[in-house]
Amino acid sequence: MDKRFAMLPIICALLILTACAKPPREQIEAAEQAIKEAQASGASTYVPDEYAKIEGTLAALKKEETDQEGKFALFRDYGKVEQLAINAKSEAERLKTEATKKKEEAKAAALQAQQVAQEAVKTTLELVAKAPVGKDRAALESIKADAEALKASLNQVQMAIDTADYPTAQTKAKAIHEKSQAVSQEIEAALAKIGRGKPSAAKKK
Amino acid sequence: MLGWGALALAGSLSGCVEAVPQDVIEAVENIDRDLMELRAAEFSPNDYTRFAHQWMALKSRVQADEDLIRWPWEPNDLEIALRQLQEEGSHTVARLTKERESLRRSAEDKIARVEDRFRMMILQVSAIDSRLVLGQKPVETDLLMKQAHAFYEQGRYDRSLDASDRAAQNLATQAAVLSSELGRYANRDRISRWQEMAKDTVTWSRIHRTSAIVISKADRVLTLYRNGQKVLAYPVRLGFNGIREKRYQGDGATPEGRYRISSKRGQGQTQFYRALVLDYPNEDDRRRYRFGRKTGQIPTSRAIGGQIEIHGVENELMAQTLGCVMLDNPKMVLLYDRVDKGTPVTIVGALHEQNSVALTLAALDDRREET
Structure with missing residues (x-):
């Protein structure tokens, strides 16, 4: 009988130790990884408010984990931590998909605008090339400088695309397209004007 | 009897108290919506991050507390925290709305x-x-x-x-x-030198009792002198890059310097109605050109150029030349008949300090600070 009572504290200690809850490390790490991936996919740029919230959830999760760790082992409950981790992971995965989609849309829009701008500049340069050589060319010199500037600006669009700055690439490309069309109209007007004059042979000046 | 009454009162009170009133949650959600509409996460990321972190922390507590029943006399920390966030959030929305409007006005301005x-x-x-x-x-x-x-x-x-x-x-x-x-064009010494060049040309006309031409690029005026007296002054058009100092062939600039008419081309001898060919490049031009080549200012592929003329108009619609000086045809006839081979032609940048180019440069300089 004495021997059985003597075992009681040991059994209790064992019970306490086995009942002691542990943080859901695996779920927390999975949530952290999912948030990192969402960030890498551009979530902080393309869905910034939702990304800030997911970071807030992660911070709340960590605080809850710290709060639980500060409690007496028997009273620790990581259920909320686990639930937050599961929610955070699933939300981060959604954000990753959403950000990837938005990024792809932005990229597609930038590439489309770039192509339109390239074609417009090509048309402008072709018009410049059509201009008569020699004396009559003089009137087109400043337009030619504009066309060359537009051609050079296309590199900036490519640079913005290369650095994944799609909004800048798109606005720049649209600006080039717009300006290029204006320059083309100017050239056509100039060509119509000087076309009435006889083209001159090139000569030393 | 009293015991039953107290029990009923306590029961009804505890049963009516929500863990967190729905209105405060909705108010914070509305603030979040307002901040998103304001693009606070982009425009003021620190403010939005702070709000989002607090909101998410409290939201997780709301979700965990939602089934909890409180006694009416128990303080509700969560509700207090949410009301505080609502208040802070409202201030943030008001401040960011103001800041964003101010930024919008700055951008517009x-x-x-x-x-x-x-x-x-x-x-x-x-x-x-x-x-x-x-x-x-x-x-x-x-x-x-x-x-x-x-x-x-x-x-x-x-x-x-x-x-x-x-x-x-x-x-x-x-x-x-x-x-x-x-x-x-705004350099006093340079203008003095140009004035000197023009004066020498007029003096030469007076001494030799003959014609001489002075062209001011800034004024775009050709003045003919005879026996040192001004005979006529005509507006002219210059090269498409005429305001610049000529450096090489094809730059569209009109040269500055002392020249002479090397030949006269009448009708049928030029495509430009009538032409007075100048002896560009002169020795000064050649020296400048050699220096430019040596210092890399002039590309090696570029020649010095030539065939600089004072001529009439081939195409009335043409506004500029490739570097020549162009006059309307009726004026060209009058000029052509009054000069000879060897007549001096002095082309200068400007003849007075208040010339159009200097005034433009000064105006641009004044406005530089405004933006």
Whole structure:
């Protein structure tokens, strides 16, 4: 009988130790990884408010984990931590998909605008090339400088695309397209004007 | 009897108390919506991050506490925290709304100021035919302003301001380029030398009792002297890059210096109605050209050029030449008949300090600070 009572504290200690809850490390790490991936996919740029919230959830999760760790082992409950981790992971995965989609849309829009701008500049340069050589060319010199500037600006669009700055690439490309069309109209007007004059042979000046 | 009453009261009170009133949660959700509409996460990330972190922390507590029943006399920390967040959030929304409006006005104002300056610069530069001096810069400015507009329309005021700032810097660079390339028009010593050259030419006309021509590029005026007396003054058109000092073939610039008419080409001998061929390049031109080649200012592929003439108009619609001096045909006839082979032709930048180019440079300099 004495021997059985003597075992009681040991059994209790064992019970306490086995009942002691542990943080859901695996779920927390999975949530952290999912948030990192969402960030890498551009979530902080393309869905910034939702990304800030997911970071807030992660911070709340960590605080809850710290709060639980500060409690007496028997009273620790990581259920909320686990639930937050599961929610955070699933939300981060959604954000990753959403950000990837938005990024792809932005990229597609930038590439489309770039192509339109390239074609417009090509048309402008072709018009410049059509201009008569020699004396009559003089009137087109400043337009030619504009066309060359537009051609050079296309590199900036490519640079913005290369650095994944799609909004800048798109606005720049649209600006080039717009300006290029204006320059083309100017050239056509100039060509119509000087076309009435006889083209001159090139000569030393 | 009293015991039953107390029990009923306690029961009804505890049963009516929600863990957190729904209205406060909805109020915070509305603040979050307002902040998102304000694009707070982009416009003021620190403010939004702080709000989002607090909101998410409290939201997780709301979700965990939702089934909890509280005694009415128990303090509800969560509700207190949510009401505090609601209050702070409302202040943040009000402040960011104000800041965003202020940013919007700044962007709008900046666009207007830079565009105004750009427009003025185009007009001024065009008035002195110096568009080509600026090369690709005007188009760069134009593109930046178009971007500033696009970002403004998208509500990205910070990006709009950035584009306008870069456009303003580009305009300042253009003003600096003009100042560097055309600064001689505002240089008192240089103008004195030009005045001296013109004076010598007039004196030569008086001494030799013959004709001499002085052309002022800034004024775009050709003046014919006879026996030292002004006989006629005609407006002229210059090269498409005529305001510049001629450096090499094809630059469109009209040369400055002392020349003579080397030959006269009458009708049928020139495509430009009548022409007075000048002896460009003279020794000074050759020396400058050699120096430019040596210092790399002139590309090695470029020759010095020639065939600089004072001529009539081949095509009435043509506004500029490739470097020659062009007169209307009736005036060209009058001039042609009054000069001979060997007549001195002095081409100068300007004859007075208040010339059009100097005034334009001064105006551009004044407006530089405004943007």
